[in-house]
Amino acid sequence: MTPRRILLGAAGAVVVVGVLEAVSRSGLVDETSLPPASTVLKEAGKLAVDREFLVDVGATVREWLLGLLLAVLAAVPLGVLLGSVPLLGTASRALVELCRPVPSVALIPLATLLFSSPAQTNMSLIFYACLWPILVNTLYALRDVDPVAKDTLRAFGSSTPAVLWRVSLPSAAPFIATGVRIAASVALVVLISTELLVGGDNGIGIYLTETQQGGGRTDLMLAGACWAGVLGLLANTALIALERVAFRWHAARVEGIA
Amino acid sequence: MLEISGLGHAYGTHRVLEGIDLKVGEGELVTIVGPSGCGKSTLLRCIAGLVPPTEGKVVLKGAPIDGVPDDLAVVFQDYSRSLLPWLTVRDNVALPLRRRGLGKAERRAQAVKALASVGLEDAAGKYPWQLSGGMQQRVSIARALAYKPTLMLMDEPFGSVDAQTREDLEDLVLQVHRAEGMTILLVTHDIDESVYLGDRVVVLARNPGRVRDELPVTLPAGRDQIGTRADAEFVRLRAEVGRLVRGVVKDSEPPDATDAEDADAEAVATAVEEPAKK
Numbered sequence: 150m151t152p153r154r155i156l157l158g159a160a161g162a163v164v165v166v167g168v169l170e171a172v173s174r175s176g177l178v179d180e181t182s183l184p185p186a187s188t189v190l191k192e193a194g195k196l197a198v199d200r201e202f203l204v205d206v207g208a209t210v211r212e213w214l215l216g217l218l219l220a221v222l223a224a225v226p227l228g229v230l231l232g233s234v235p236l237l238g239t240a241s242r243a244l245v246e247l248c249r250p251v252p253s254v255a256l257i258p259l260a261t262l263l264f265s266s267p268a269q270t271n272m273s274l275i276f277y278a279c280l281w282p283i284l285v286n287t288l289y290a291l292r293d294v295d296p297v298a299k300d301t302l303r304a305f306g307s308s309t310p311a312v313l314w315r316v317s318l319p320s321a322a323p324f325i326a327t328g329v330r331i332a333a334s335v336a337l338v339v340l341i342s343t344e345l346l347v348g349g350d351n352g353i354g355i356y357l358t359e360t361q362q363g364g365g366r367t368d369l370m371l372a373g374a375c376w377a378g379v380l381g382l383l384a385n386t387a388l389i390a391l392e393r394v395a396f397r398w399h400a401a402r403v404e405g406i407a
Numbered sequence: 408m409l410e411i412s413g414l415g416h417a418y419g420t421h422r423v424l425e426g427i428d429l430k431v432g433e434g435e436l437v438t439i440v441g442p443s444g445c446g447k448s449t450l451l452r453c454i455a456g457l458v459p460p461t462e463g464k465v466v467l468k469g470a471p472i473d474g475v476p477d478d479l480a481v482v483f484q485d486y487s488r489s490l491l492p493w494l495t496v497r498d499n500v501a502l503p504l505r506r507r508g509l510g511k512a513e514r515r516a517q518a519v520k521a522l523a524s525v526g527l528e529d530a531a532g533k534y535p536w537q538l539s540g541g542m543q544q545r546v547s548i549a550r551a552l553a554y555k556p557t558l559m560l561m562d563e564p565f566g567s568v569d570a571q572t573r574e575d576l577e578d579l580v581l582q583v584h585r586a587e588g589m590t591i592l593l594v595t596h597d598i599d600e601s602v603y604l605g606d607r608v609v610v611l612a613r614n615p616g617r618v619r620d621e622l623p624v625t626l627p628a629g630r631d632q633i634g635t636r637a638d639a640e641f642v643r644l645r646a647e648v649g650r651l652v653r654g655v656v657k658d659s660e661p662p663d664a665t666d667a668e669d670a671d672a673e674a675v676a677t678a679v680e681e682p683a684k685k
Contacts, residue, residue, distance in 0.1 A: 297488035304455050304481040305503035305554060315502065319493050398492040401536050 166190070184368040192372035206376065208351035209340060212268055213380075216275025217336050221329055224280050228287025228325075233313055238288065249285065253278035253339045257346055267349030271340055278339040279332035286328025290321035323392065323399040330388040337381050353377050408433045408590055409454070409558060414463035415615075416449055422615035423449045427463065429609060429618065431558075436584050436591045438605035440598060442652055446616030447594040451562050454592065455481050467558065476558075480551035484563040486543040490535040490550075496522065497531040500550045507554075521553035522546070524586075525579060541572030545579065552583060561593040565600070574632045577604055581630060598652060602626075602644045603635060610651040620651050 169186040172178060196202045231238045231245075253274045260270045294317045302312045344354020353373060360369040393400060409431040416424040423446040431437050441447050452458040454465055456475035465472040467479070480503070483489040490499050500518035509517070522528050525545040535543050544564060551559050561580070565573040577600060584591055595601050601608045605624050612619040626640055635641050 295488045297483055297485050298491060300452075300457055301481065301483060301489045302502075303457060303475060304479065304560075306475050306477060306479075306506050307503075316491065319491070396493075398534055398536065401534070402492055 182367060184371065188368050189371045189375065192368050193375045196369075196372050196376060202356060202373070202376075205351050205353050205356040206380070208268075209344070209353045209377075210380065212271045212352070213275065213333075213336055213340050216272040216340070217279055217329070217333055219272065220276045220279030220283055220332060220336075223276070224283035224328075225287055225325060228284045229291060229313070229318070231284075232288045232291030232321075233317065238292075245281075245284065245288075249281040254342055254346070257343060260343075261347060267344075267347050267352075270347055271343050271349070271352075274339055274343050275336045278335050282331045282335065283325065283328040286331075287321065287325050290324035291317055293324075294320050323396040326388070326392050326396065330385065330392070333384050333388060334381055337377065337384070341377055353380075408468050409592070410466040411454070412463055412466075414450070414453060414460050414465060416446070416453060416458065416460045416462075424453070424460070425615040425617050427616070427618055431590060431592060434588045434590055436580075436593065436604060436606045437609060438601040438607070439592065439594045439609045439611060440596065440601035440648060440652060441611030441616070441619075442613055443596060445611040445613035447596075447611060448562055450611075450616065451481070451560050451592070451594050455479060455560055478557040480554045480556040480559050482544075482547050482551050482559065482561040482564045484566045486540065486547045486567070487535070489547055490543060492534060492536050494534075495531065496527070496533050496535060496538070496546050499535060499546060500553050503550060503554045517553050518549075521549040524552060524583065525549045539572075541568045541576065544568060544572075544576060548576075548579065548583070552587070552589075555587075557590060559589055559591045561591065563594055563596065566596070573600075578632065580604060585628070598645055598648050599636070602641060602648055603630060603632075608644075608648055610648060612654075619654070622647060622651075 166186045169183070173180055173183050173185040231241050256274060256277060257270075260273050264270045264273055298316050298320065299312050302316050307315065340352075341354040341357075344352040345358055348358070349355055353376065356373050357370055360366045360373060409429075411427055411429040414424060414427040414429075415422070427450060429437075439447055439450065449458065453460045454467075454472070456472050456479075459473075467476050470476075490496075491502070494502065497515060497518045500521055501514040504514040504517060507514075519528060519531055522531055525548055527542060527545050527549060530538060530542060530546070535546060538546065544567075548564070564580075565576050568576065580591065580593070581604065583589065593604060595604075602624060608622045608624060610619045610622070611617065622644065624644060626635060626638065626644070
């Protein structure tokens with residue numbers, strides 16, 4: 150990112166905050182339903198050092214990462230298997246396409262029946278939501294591996310597993326990583342939704358519910374929501390940075406073609 | 408050392424190759440030339456063991472080919488797709504040497520040596536996509552050389568580089584052929600190239616692909632781009648091969664074969680085919 154782009158991005162955010170502030174202060178909307186942006190930001194600042202809120206954030210982050218990790222561990226090997234054995238790939242296709250569009254939240258009742266603790270319920274739903282983007286990206290990436298690259302290694306006498314390990318997997322890796330990044334943002338949405346609906350002890354979603362009890366504090370709720378957004382932004386930025394470092398060859402190639 | 412007898416291949420009902428008989432002797436450089444869609448690439452893939460032929464057989468050093476033979480290297484036209492972009496140039500060249508049971512240090516040392524023999528020792532630490540097209544194809548050739556195959560197959564190796572680079576690479580092939588005494592089978596659509604490089608030129612006809620004729624190249628072994636191409640014998644051979652290749656296209660035949668296998672590899676080839684027939 151160039152300084153110019155950072156500056157422009159910051160300017161955009163400042164303008165939006167300013168408009169929200171003006172709308173609220175001018176009395177266009179009720180100040181209790183849309184508190185001024187400055188109040189929300191001030192509360193968000195206080196939350197950053199609020200021990201109870203940090204416990205909530207910690208719980209959310211832990212379930213988020215664990216659910217995502219489980220999904221990666223299951224989806225990548227499964228995708229490699231289905232993507233490299235044409236028979237299995239074809240046989241599973243209809244099932245994958247059927248299960249993929251089922252929204253995770255639709256499975257909340259089932260998950261609450263199956264799992265006793267809210268943490269397990271949350272993680273199982275994240276697992277389900279993350280499985281599909283990662284699985285589908287892995288599948289398609291393996292199917293799209295350049296046949297010339299595979300033939301080259303085969304012509305040098307490499308066995309099928311060696312070609313998979315040396316050519317197919319490295320060449321699919323950037324697309325698998327993109328699948329993981331998409332899954333990470335889906336997971337956060339699913340997790341906070343289930344926290345709101347299922348409840349539990351700790352979590353950002355639980356905090357948001359608590360702000361609405363006994364009168365309701367919209368400013369606190371929005372401050373909490375801000376932090377959820379920051380978490381999503383941080384995860385996305387970190388994963389993009391990681392992809393850039395790990396798959397420099399991919400970026401160089403794509404930019405070269407474009 | 409290589410004996411092909413009665414080789415034929417069909418994709419479904421579409422016959423690509425029929426009754427190919429071809430012998431290549433130890434240390435020979437044989438070029439195969441033919442019109443677009445004559446199944447040149449399929450023939451090479453059959454020899455490489457990448458595609459099992461539907462009839463006939465290929466015998467390499469007395470052993471029938473079933474699967475990919477041990478001592479064989481292929482240089483593809485599409486260097487940018489054949490080199491692995493996540494590996495450095497040196498590691499690309501060293502990769503096939505894993506099969507030779509060498510340690511990492513030994514593999515790398517041999518890779519650097521092979522790179523030096525194609526004039527690319529300075530590029531060892533770079534990535535393929537940081538090099539020009541001609542340099543990338545040099546890397547592919549170095550990869551084949553490092554493997555020390557008894558037979559090197561080259562599938563339109565210079566179809567995607569500019570004319571100047573093409574001449575340099577042609578001379579590089581002649582040089583390694585002389586220096587290593589390697590047996591080379593090179594497929595091309597370029598008539599001049601087939602005569603310039605070959606000890607012998609095999610002309611293929613198409614629909615289905617079959618051997619039309621073979622011509623021994625009666626030019627001295629030491630060849631150079633300016634002198635050889637002006638030689639009366641070269642001009643005579645070029646005209647002869649040209650007649651044989653062009654004789655294939657009759658009015659009754661479709662302008663272009665629908666050989667799916669070759670269509671991809673020869674898309675670029677057809678683009679540069681016209682100037683080659685000057």
